[in-house]
Amino acid sequence: MAPKSLLVALFFVVRALAKPVLWDGRAPFNFTSVNLDASADPYLSVVKGSNKASHYTQLLGNTSNSTPLWSPDRSLPQPIGPGGPVQITPSQAPHLELIEQVIAVSIDNSSVFVPGGNTANSQYGFRRTELLAQRNSDWHNLLPDTQTGITVFHFSIKLDPAKPLNYNHEYQIVFIEPSDGSHVFGIQLGSPFTNPTGTLPVANAHDLKVLDHAKKILYTAAFTADVWHNLAVQVDWSKKTLAVLYSKDGAELQAVTKALPNSSAASGSTGQGEFHFGVLKLPLVNPRDTNDHKNDVVHYGTQEGTTEGLLYSGIFIESTKDGVSIGNGRSIPLIV
Numbered sequence: 451m452a453p454k455s456l457l458v459a460l461f462f463v464v465r466a467l468a469k470p471v472l473w474d475g476r477a478p479f480n481f482t483s484v485n486l487d488a489s490a491d492p493y494l495s496v497v498k499g500s501n502k503a504s505h506y507t508q509l510l511g512n513t514s515n516s517t518p519l520w521s522p523d524r525s526l527p528q529p530i531g532p533g534g535p536v537q538i539t540p541s542q543a544p545h546l547e548l549i550e551q552v553i554a555v556s557i558d559n560s561s562v563f564v565p566g567g568n569t570a571n572s573q574y575g576f577r578r579t580e581l582l583a584q585r586n587s588d589w590h591n592l593l594p595d596t597q598t599g600i601t602v603f604h605f606s607i608k609l610d611p612a613k614p615l616n617y618n619h620e621y622q623i624v625f626i627e628p629s630d631g632s633h634v635f636g637i638q639l640g641s642p643f644t645n646p647t648g649t650l651p652v653a654n655a656h657d658l659k660v661l662d663h664a665k666k667i668l669y670t671a672a673f674t675a676d677v678w679h680n681l682a683v684q685v686d687w688s689k690k691t692l693a694v695l696y697s698k699d700g701a702e703l704q705a706v707t708k709a710l711p712n713s714s715a716a717s718g719s720t721g722q723g724e725f726h727f728g729v730l731k732l733p734l735v736n737p738r739d740t741n742d743h744k745n746d747v748v749h750y751g752t753q754e755g756t757t758e759g760l761l762y763s764g765i766f767i768e769s770t771k772d773g774v775s776i777g778n779g780r781s782i783p784l785i786v
């Protein structure tokens with residue numbers, strides 16, 4: 451090994467240890483559609499329609515730029531080896547390694563999830579494709595270290611220009627769901643479902659909205675095209691608070707809220723849940739349904755059956771032992 455690459459390798463070992471990542475959902479380049487279809491770690495891929503997981507979710511390999519927050523920006527000249535010129539400086543070093551591929555998640559009219567394979571439970575109201583964080587093939591294994599104390603959930607989201615959304619609908623795209631079906635926090639897009647249907651789309655339909663457990667909006671960001679929207683949510687599982695960080699593309703994350711109370715969330719294991727990301731599209735009211743059915747968004751309502759999608763990268767859960775990572779190998783103290 452040449453001294454220079456040895457130096458790079460050592461630097462990365464040190465950097466990796468300095469920032470404990472508890473679960474890494476940044477898809478490595480050796481993660482393929484075969485792994486996805488097998489529901490292999492780090493993703494449980496069963497929340498989808500009747501086709502195999504790789505019908506709805508694609509790993510984009512080297513054809514697409516993941517968020518430049520944690521990987522180099524391929525659209526810029528690369529300082530990267532092997533063989534090429536490598537100038538090692540602390541500020542460049544975090545950008546020396548491409549660590550992940552983009553994950554493209556989509557829905558179509560076949561995206562009817564049938565929990566437990568029992569057709570009586572078919573979720574005809576929703577169209578959904580989600581990946582869930584898991585360890586050793588079970589999401590419960592993540593709870594003891596990722597959902598106690600204070601942890602940070604990182605994710606970056608981008609529009610997929612080839613698969614536009616319909617902003618008349620509500621989309622739930624990232625959330626932690628305890629068994630009562632509530633969300634510790636959630637990211638919402640589009641027009642929230644109402645019965646009766648109001649004027650669509652609502653004024654802020656194109657904003658990414660960070661919701662707390664009581665569905666109060668903590669932060670919004672215009673979901674503009676062609677940029678990665680980097681979000682992180684710091685969850686204090688004991689004090690029941692949430693704090694939000696945001697940035698675009700390679701800009702360092704910035705705290706955009708303080709630690710806000712989220713006291714309606716349950717305590718202890720009742721408040722812990724599955725960490726989902728993907729596309730969950732709610733229906734619109736079907737005027738022909740009975741009023742009970744009109745409110746049953748899981749099973750009833752109308753859907754256009756269109757193919758729609760989102761791009762994801764930069765997904766991981768980190769310990770806050772050493773603060774909160776903000777990019778460029780830097781971190782900030784806990785948000786209070």
Ligand SMILES: *[C@@H]1O[C@H](CO)[C@@H](O)[C@H](O)[C@H]1NC(C)=O
Pocket residue numbers: 478480481482485
């Ligand atoms: C990818 O490579 C890493 C490092 O060698 C290995 O630990 C992991 O199991 C591989 N993943 C797959 C899906 O092959």
Ligand SMILES: *[C@@H]1O[C@H](CO)[C@@H](O)[C@H](O)[C@H]1NC(C)=O
Pocket residue numbers: 479511512548
């Ligand atoms: C994509 O890029 C990664 C990182 O540079 C590399 O390890 C991988 O071999 C590349 N894959 C292909 C198919 O070229």
Ligand SMILES: *[C@@H]1O[C@H](CO)[C@@H](O)[C@H](O)[C@H]1NC(C)=O
Pocket residue numbers: 559562574754755
């Ligand atoms: C979409 O799927 C639903 C439920 O399976 C079906 O009733 C409907 O006809 C389909 N719509 C289109 C446009 O294919």
Ligand SMILES: CC(=O)N[C@H]1CO[C@H](CO)[C@@H](O)[C@@H]1O
Pocket residue numbers: 662663664666710711712713714715
């Ligand atoms: C930010 C905030 O206060 N969020 C909610 C957390 O839970 C409490 C109790 O239900 C709500 O009142 C808050 O709106």
